Amino acid sequence: MTVEAKLGQVANYVDERTGAAAFLKKSLKKVFPDHWSFLLGEVALYSFVILLLSGTFLTFWFDPSMREVVYEGAYQPLEGVKMSAAYASALHISFEVRGGLLMRQIHHWAALIFMAAIVAHLLRVFFTGAFRKPREGNWIIGVGLLTLGIVEGFLGYSLPDDLLSGTGIRIAEAIIQAIPVVGSYLSYFAFGGVFPGELFIPRIYIVHVLLLPGAFLALITVHLMLVWYQKHTQYPGPGRTEKNVVGYQLMPMYMAKAGGFFFIVFGVTAFLAAVASINPIWLYGPYTPAQISAGSQPDWYMGWLDGLVRMAPPIETYFFGYTVSWNILIPGLIIPGILFTGMALYPFIESWITGDKREHHLLDRPRNAPNRTALGAMSLTFMMVTLINGGNDLIATHFDLSINQIMWGTRFGVLILPPLAFIITKRLCLSLQRADRELVLHGRETGRLLRMPSGEFVEVHEPISPEKAFILTSHEQMPALDLPAVDARGVKRAGALKNKLRARLSKANAEAVPKVSVEDLKEIENH
Amino acid sequence: MKRISRFRRHKAAAPLLLIFALLGIGGTFSVASATTANEMSAVERSTLIEEGRQIFLKGCSSCHGLNAEGVSVAPSLIGVGAASVDFQVGTGRMPMADMSTQAMRKAPVYNDEEVAALAAYVASLAPGPEIPGMELLNFERDGSTAEGGELFRNNCAMCHNFAGQGGALTQGKYAPTVMGVLPKHIYEAMVTGPQAMPVFNDKTITPEEKLSIIKWIKSAEAEPNLGGASLGRVGPVTEGLLAWTLGLGLLIGVAVWLATKAK
Incomplete structure (x- = not known):
């Protein structure tokens, strides 16, 4: 019997019992569009797989206990120092377990790249409008994954129980305590008494390795199943419609690319881990609440939060003998709460403004949605300003600046720069639309000068390709919603104030440079 | 011995002997006089x-x-x-x-x-803190690295950073790095409290403890970067920068390459 026949027998055996053939036949032919920006989410997915693998390796030796031990390991400068078993085992992994330090560094670099890829993926989805109907639910899951990622990363940063991680936990405790009325109780429940206690490492360990990874797996599965079921969005282009997907079949092209890309992501992470130190816990020393290091910072994805707390003015009020620490409450809880809620609800807010309830599978070019793009640039600017303040001490020492100047600069900057970014981005988008219009109407400037018989010089313009012209003109330009304040009989309509706001937003949103129409092109051909 | 004595009549023998003798006398004198140099008239x-x-x-x-x-x-x-x-x-x-x-x-x-x-x-x-003599600065013998580390984290790290790389203070002032500083100068800084630094007198930190701190600093200075490039030993800020630039940068480069259509 030939090999093929044997394989066929096995396949037949499985198919007769599962009926998998019909499913696979259909699934393996599923088409995915091809664009580099569609691979950002894949980077996050593969980083997650790397995190699971390297994290499992670390659990073999990590001892999540706050039991006090005396260090007797290989790292001489800590010889005889009292520390928690957690920190001692993290040192043991770093210095005595074969490949342990490399694995720890792979785990940490993968975590940073995981979060960076999530943010980059989120920006792609936002700026191209991929969150629109029917994908609002998947957008919310994505926001959930980002939030979980921040928490999971922070817990991982806290586990080794070194001086830096303990400092982070201390700040988390302060933020918990800032919650009015219940804060101090919540802190007591979380730490099982007064900080630091002996419970938080075992507790955050189980959340870090069991609860949150489980939640991740569930949410990632739903996230991907929805992509599968709702199909992937695609950039506009000739032959691409709201009803089809143009790209490569899953088997073999897409699978080969995606499979290969996994190993590249693993390779880049391992390369970073091999050449660059990350979180050298042995230098920090064990955590004790009495100690703190200059330049204590969180990992980058919490840097904006740290920056917000650092710039908060010292405001406290006293009610009936209770202190309300606005300086922690506002930057630590209220602003992040508003930002993340707003982000999760954004698809609904946008569709309320545009009144657009149709499905969208073709992506927007960011310039063709100036308001959304400007809003994204505004949020990014806010994040960058706060992130910069999160590293204000290092910026001060490395660029010979005063930390106070940076703090005041970012205090004003966080209020002034985001609106400025909105205005500039919106103008840029409209200018780019105008440039597109020019390009379609008059073609590409070739740089070739012609002298006419009359002596006049003209530059030769070359018409652009029909494909390009299609891309530049295929988007639709929705008019603003018409929401009169009074009805046909002159009676004020219900919810007039809400409608007024909606009409104003809709008008601002619909602002655009008219795209080239067929009539425009005909007119230009005639002269 | 016999092999050397064959050259005893060599013409270079006398000048060489003279050089050895001079070096011997000079060396002895310098050793002898060194012990008396501190005793200044x-x-x-x-x-x-x-x-x-x-x-x-x-x-x-x-x-x-x-x-x-x-x-x-x-x-x-x-x-x-x-x-x-x-x-x-x-x-x-x-x-x-x-x-x-x-x-x-x-x-x-x-x-x-x-x-x-x-x-x-x-x-x-007027009387004030004196320059510590070499006999007071034998940190290699009298100090303990681990204890010095504890003391450093307790007393110094909040300004000078966990690895002694320095940090920012208010209004443009800063705590400088303690890397590459002479043991004598580290000791004097603790005793005198220069610039914004507080004085750590012998009651706060005993002379032996000061030597331990110096020993830990010198050990941190000599410690090779065990995990690869140190990124400045300043914590997560430079790590995040590298993750975004080199890490995600490389990956986006690969993604662009992967999505390029075959020509």
Whole structure:
């Protein structure tokens, strides 16, 4: 019997019992569009797989206990120092377990790249409008994954129980305590008494390795199943419609690319881990609440939060003998709460403004949605300003600046720069639309000068390709919603104030440079 | 022995012997005289002080006053002691190049003898902390690295960072890095509290503990970067920067390559 026949027998055996053939036949032919920006989410997915693998390796030796031990390991400068078993085992992994330090560094670099890829993926989805109907639910899951990622990363940063991680936990405790009325109780429940206690490492360990990874797996599965079921969005282009997907079949092209890309992501992470130190816990020393290091910072994805707390003015009020620490409450809880809620609800807010309830599978070019793009640039600017303040001490020492100047600069900057970014981005988008219009109407400037018989010089313009012209003109330009304040009989309509706001937003949103129409092109051909 | 004695009549033998003899005498003398060098006679001492006063009048008095009494721009130096002068001038902080924030470490303007003379002059004005002698600074023998690490994290890391890389203070002031500083100067800084630094007197941190701190600093300085490039030993900020630029940068590069259509 030939090999093929044997394989066929096995396949037949499985198919007769599962009926998998019909499913696979259909699934393996599923088409995915091809664009580099569609691979950002894949980077996050593969980083997650790397995190699971390297994290499992670390659990073999990590001892999540706050039991006090005396260090007797290989790292001489800590010889005889009292520390928690957690920190001692993290040192043991770093210095005595074969490949342990490399694995720890792979785990940490993968975590940073995981979060960076999530943010980059989120920006792609936002700026191209991929969150629109029917994908609002998947957008919310994505926001959930980002939030979980921040928490999971922070817990991982806290586990080794070194001086830096303990400092982070201390700040988390302060933020918990800032919650009015219940804060101090919540802190007591979380730490099982007064900080630091002996419970938080075992507790955050189980959340870090069991609860949150489980939640991740569930949410990632739903996230991907929805992509599968709702199909992937695609950039506009000739032959691409709201009803089809143009790209490569899953088997073999897409699978080969995606499979290969996994190993590249693993390779880049391992390369970073091999050449660059990350979180050298042995230098920090064990955590004790009495100690703190200059330049204590969180990992980058919490840097904006740290920056917000650092710039908060010292405001406290006293009610009936209770202190309300606005300086922690506002930057630590209220602003992040508003930002993340707003982000999760954004698809609904946008569709309320545009009144657009149709499905969208073709992506927007960011310039063709100036308001959304400007809003994204505004949020990014806010994040960058706060992130910069999160590293204000290092910026001060490395660029010979005063930390106070940076703090005041970012205090004003966080209020002034985001609106400025909105205005500039919106103008840029409209200018780019105008440039597109020019390009379609008059073609590409070739740089070739012609002298006419009359002596006049003209530059030769070359018409652009029909494909390009299609891309530049295929988007639709929705008019603003018409929401009169009074009805046909002159009676004020219900919810007039809400409608007024909606009409104003809709008008601002619909602002655009008219795209080239067929009539425009005909007119230009005639002269 | 026989092989050497074959050359006893060689023409280079006599000059070589002479060189060995001279080296022997010189060496013995230098060893012998070194033990007595610290014992300075009263005359030598007053000459040194006078020398120091001359240097002070030329280089320092315009800010610190003709009698080191201090004026509005610079503090009085009466009672700061020789250790203070040795630290400030020996690390190049004084004379100051720029009075805006704080004196920064730079190449020293005065050589060791001039620093010693200046220190002797300032010490002669009123008693103050003395320059620790070499016998007091045997941190290799008397210090403990692990204990020094604990002390450093308890007392120094909040300004100088966990690995002694330095950190920011308010209004543009900063705690400098303690890497590459002479043990003597580290000791003097603890005793005298230069710039914004508090004084750690012998009751707060005993001399033995000071040696332990120095030993830990020297051990951190000599420690190879065990995990690869150190990224400045300043914590997660540079790590995040590298993750975004090199990490995600490389991956986006690959993604662009993967999505390029075959020509």
